[in-house]
Amino acid sequence: MTQELIDSSTQPAEPSQPQFVRWFRQVAPYVHAFRGKTFVVGFTGELIKADALNTLVQDLSLLSSLGIRLVLIHGSQPQVNEQLQAKGYQQQLTQGITPIDAAALECAKEAAGEIRLDIEAAFSQGLPNTPMSHAKIRVISGNFVTAKPIGVIDGLDYRHAGQVRKIDTDAIRHSLDSGSIVLLSPLGFSPTGEAFHLTMEELTTSVAISLKAEKLVFLYENPGVTDGEEQVIPELARLDADALLRNQTQTDHTARYLEQASRAVKRGVARAHLVPFALDGAILLEIFTHDGVGTMVVEDTLDDLRAATIDDVGAILRLIEPLEQDGTLVTRSRDVIEREVENFSVLEHDGIIFGCATLNHYPEEQMAEMACLIVHPEWQGGGEGDLLLRHMENRARNLGVKRLFVLTTRTAHWFVKRGFVQGGVSDLPKERQAAYNRQRNSLVFMKRL
Ligand SMILES: CC(C)(COP(=O)(O)OP(=O)(O)OC[C@H]1O[C@@H](n2cnc3c(N)ncnc32)[C@H](O)[C@@H]1OP(=O)(O)O)[C@@H](O)C(=O)NCCC(=O)NCCS
Structure with missing residues (x-):
């Protein structure tokens, strides 16, 4: 405001x-x-x-x-x-x-x-x-x-x-x-x-x-x-x-x-x-x-980064919805988010969720995909995106992940500025290659952790 x-x-x-x-x-x-x-x-x-x-x-x-x-x-x-x-x-x-x-x-x-x-x-x-x-x-x-x-x-x-x-x-x-x-x-x-x-x-x-x-x-x-x-x-x-x-x-x-x-x-x-x-x-x-x-x-600083719980699903959906509608993000149903909610982290300020990101782990390849990285438009540009990214990188490192990747259609430059390099679909884990949506034609970016 x-x-x-x-x-x-x-x-x-x-x-x-x-x-x-x-x-x-x-x-x-x-x-x-x-x-x-x-x-x-x-x-x-x-x-x-x-x-x-x-x-x-x-x-x-x-x-x-x-x-x-x-x-x-x-x-x-x-x-x-x-x-x-x-x-x-x-x-x-x-x-x-x-x-x-x-x-x-x-x-x-x-x-x-x-x-x-x-x-x-x-x-x-x-x-x-x-x-x-x-x-x-x-x-x-x-x-x-x-x-x-x-x-x-x-x-x-x-x-x-x-x-x-x-x-x-x-x-x-x-x-x-x-x-x-x-x-x-x-x-x-x-x-x-x-x-x-x-x-x-x-x-x-x-x-x-x-x-x-x-x-x-x-x-x-x-x-x-x-x-x-x-x-x-x-x-x-x-x-x-x-x-x-x-x-x-x-x-x-x-x-x-x-x-x-x-x-x-x-x-x-x-x-x-x-x-x-x-x-x-x-x-x-x-x-x-x-x-x-x-x-x-x-008691602690107010911007709180933490793993999401089932109570955060509604807030996550509200963050995602406008970006699904304008095509920035792929559509995820409430069911999927509820099922995978523990993969999400949320950024909370004074009880309000204003950012989120999720991690899909591919243990065999020691890789993980970061997706759904969102900061509420009102709070963009204040470094919160960076904060979330660093947090997700740490989460990935703790899982033994060596390479973090993202699929994006509109945010390529943001990731490049933060150490990601462009890759191809063939660089993705096999399972993720199979699920790649060719119509959406997202670009693949990778970062070594
Ligand atoms: C990408 C996003 C998470 C960044 O959050 P943020 O809190 O604004 O990030 P930061 O404050 O750390 O960084 C802001 C910088 O990134 C730039 N930026 C924001 N969106 C960008 C984009 N799509 N492409 C390139 N640069 C972008 C800003 O211009 C700003 O640049 P500056 O520091 O030179 O002024 C946020 O813009 C967002 O939620 N976007 C919509 C969802 C999305 O595209 N997610 C990524 C797909 S997985």
Whole structure:
């Protein structure tokens, strides 16, 4: 999907019909993959202060209407500080863990109440001309979080600043099952009824872990995790994220969120995202585009190359079908693919299959045919074809194959550039010669492994 199609602030022009259809088709696999999955979204009080709440709520309503189960956690630091100032108190909350005295706790409760009402109001508006006009979204809040005091650290008493002790996952799941969005404030209660102020980032992470969420998303002020040239890193393996944290390459603010993202992924949340809220539609871009707009932390890198299983047959067929129709590939029935599925490898990104290839082994001749090498058109040109080829070469080597061949009608140059040389039908294994389709007249290319 091209970013400019959704980022209306930079591309006001209407998409053309073919662009629109292309965009719609590209989004469809994500919609399918994320239906029924739980996303836990934490956003800072700065987002609300920057008047970005209404647009975020529209985007979240859209996600909810696509069947994504949403738990939202709002921050409140600037709003608490405003309350403190308005009441004439000197102290201000700093980011991260900060001591909370009685006045700050009162202000935190008041700020949470106001923000909660603003969010509920935003979800209730049936404004015409918004993407979610006429949608009815229910928001449920409740005493879902048990907290404990942080206590005294290095002689400093954190008083009403707390940590998560337990999340009532059953109650949250029950609300999600009813189709509602769950909204939590950064406050928790001890079993004796005492209130504690929590950090939004710790609460969001704890909720995501306890619900075993598919995604944790932080919407915050910074662009995401950046490299030495200030470029946003789209994807980070957790171990690399931990190394960046050790080397202190990030701002304190990003480091705090990255630390939580790493914790979440380590404890079983599939993906954790750091996304800038300043960009219109940032959460949609992050979720529905291949590279996203912020940083995604995963346990392993996201582009996963693996042997196919029977569950991948549908996705493989969807990749092959357009190429069969235009004559690039020979037709293979579902039966054949089901039978031979273990010969396939697939390239998966964030749960979406976007590339495949298969290997037919001829052990007697120590040869193998690589076929059905496909990268989805949207992701071609990024080196994925090369990645698949190298993977298939390794698979072949592990089988003791000495020569890998391909039959192609339209992709000859691609293979030649990658070390294949043209051969003839007589170079093929006997069994393959017999099955050679002379009408199709494919060219034969070989590579020594
Ligand atoms: C062939 C294919 C798998 C390559 O995937 P990919 O991810 O785009 O590959 P890479 O990013 O590693 O390589 C891209 C390069 O190959 C070139 N290329 C793509 N298709 C090509 C073709 N049919 N013939 C020659 N070169 C081609 C691109 O122009 C690009 O060149 P550049 O690097 O000089 O800009 C992909 O184009 C595809 O799925 N094609 C349709 C199916 C097919 O023909 N399969 C092979 C038959 S078995």
